[in-house]
Amino acid sequence: xxxxxxxxxxxxxxxxxxxxxxxxxxxxxxxxxxxxxxxxxxxxxxxxxxxxxxxxxxxxxxxxxxxxxxxxxxxxxxxxxxxxxxxxxxxxxxxxxxxxxxxxxxxxxxxxxxxxxxxxxxxxxxxxxxxxxxxxxxxxxxxxxxxxxxx
Amino acid sequence: xxxxxxxxxxxxxxxxxxxxxxxxxxxxxxxxxxxxxxxxxxxxxxxxxxxxxxxxxxxxxxxxxxxxxxxxxxxxxxxxxxxxxxxxxxxxxxxxxxxxxxxxxxxxxxxxxxxxxxxxxxxxxxxxxxxxxxxxxxxxxxxxxxxxxxx
DNA sequence: AACTTTGTTGAAAATCGTTTCCATTTGAAA
DNA sequence: TTTCAAATGGAAACGATTTTCAACAAAGTT
Ligand SMILES: [Mn+2]
Ligand SMILES: [Mn+2]
Ligand SMILES: [Zn+2]
Ligand SMILES: [Zn+2]
Numbered sequence: 001x002x003x004x005x006x007x008x009x010x011x012x013x014x015x016x017x018x019x020x021x022x023x024x025x026x027x028x029x030x031x032x033x034x035x036x037x038x039x040x041x042x043x044x045x046x047x048x049x050x051x052x053x054x055x056x057x058x059x060x061x062x063x064x065x066x067x068x069x070x071x072x073x074x075x076x077x078x079x080x081x082x083x084x085x086x087x088x089x090x091x092x093x094x095x096x097x098x099x100x101x102x103x104x105x106x107x108x109x110x111x112x113x114x115x116x117x118x119x120x121x122x123x124x125x126x127x128x129x130x131x132x133x134x135x136x137x138x139x140x141x142x143x144x145x146x147x148x149x150x151x
Numbered sequence: 152x153x154x155x156x157x158x159x160x161x162x163x164x165x166x167x168x169x170x171x172x173x174x175x176x177x178x179x180x181x182x183x184x185x186x187x188x189x190x191x192x193x194x195x196x197x198x199x200x201x202x203x204x205x206x207x208x209x210x211x212x213x214x215x216x217x218x219x220x221x222x223x224x225x226x227x228x229x230x231x232x233x234x235x236x237x238x239x240x241x242x243x244x245x246x247x248x249x250x251x252x253x254x255x256x257x258x259x260x261x262x263x264x265x266x267x268x269x270x271x272x273x274x275x276x277x278x279x280x281x282x283x284x285x286x287x288x289x290x291x292x293x294x295x296x297x298x299x300x301x302x
Numbered sequence: 303a304a305c306t307t308t309g310t311t312g313a314a315a316a317t318c319g320t321t322t323c324c325a326t327t328t329g330a331a332a
Numbered sequence: 333t334t335t336c337a338a339a340t341g342g343a344a345a346c347g348a349t350t351t352t353c354a355a356c357a358a359a360g361t362t
């Protein structure tokens with residue numbers, strides 16, 4: 001099945017391929033969640049006690065700069081990460097965040113309509129404000145059913 | 152002209168009206184910028200050397216909880232604040248953020264179309280995921296003209 | 303105006319996610 | 333292998349925000 005899909009991008013940018021990087025990327029690839037650096041450390045630590053938290057932070061920076069990973073702020077005080085594109089390619093989505101328990105739901109409903117409007121807006125804003133727009137962020141905040149019940 | 156517009160809301164929630172709170176609110180009311188706690192401290196400090204940074208953090212919490220102020224994260228590592236509604240009422244807008252210099256631009260272009268779509272989406276998501284949605288966040292990221300030039 | 307209650311304040315210390323330092327290790331090119 | 337810059341881990345530093353706590357003051361009551 002050839003070399004893992006991400007290694008080309010890695011080499012192309014002069015980055016080395018290391019166990020730590022492979023393990024971290026695989027951890028993100030396997031989960032549905034939006035993991036923090038420490039989450040990843042905990043997931044990994046039993047099998048790889050020699051990978052330090054510092055390396056995880058550094059690797060997440062690299063991955064983010066390469067565009068392989070997105071970094072999010074959901075309002076708890078730590079950065080959270082998710083894979084931007086997997087072996088199967090990207091599946092663009094936006095987020096629904098519970099302000100009660102910090103649960104995060106991916107949704108793709110209306111994504112097409114959203115993205116269509118966003119592109120229209122980007123065009124206008126680019127021209128009007130002289131920005132070169134590279135990215136957007138859409139999040140909805142509210143209370144999940146569980147947190148509504150807890151009142 | 153009667154008592155300042157915000158005092159009613161304050162009293163109603165059992166909060167006291169203090170000089171610090173008045174000064175902080177006025178600072179936010181007078182600026183076009185998105186100030187951080189320290190920004191506000193600096194704006195205020197000459198005229199009110201007795202107002203401490205801690206009080207500013209605490210006041211911003213109160214104001215945010217009252218809904219008088221919005222708290223934002225624009226990617227530099229500090230929270231930034233803006234008035235939610237002034238004497239003249241709110242003017243809903245979204246943000247364009249330069250990832251080079253952290254400049255933030257308010258825009259209202261397409262706001263109606265955005266909000267219309269957002270409301271539609273909120274309805275669907277509320278039902279589908281059982282969330283009670285209270286809020287949304289839309290931001291565009293890119294490079295401002297100055298930062299594009301610096302290349 | 304003095305008294306009382308209880309929210310508010312400032313300064314210093316604590317917190318905690320993240321970054322930096324630096325001596326050591328390792329990937330990969332030759 | 334040899335070589336050398338890139339990568340690593342652990343400890344220390346950082347920096348925005350929060351907590352602690354004794355002193356203070358807003359607003360209601362007498
Ligand atoms: Mn997601
Ligand atoms: Mn704004
Ligand atoms: Zn919840
Ligand atoms: Zn800029």
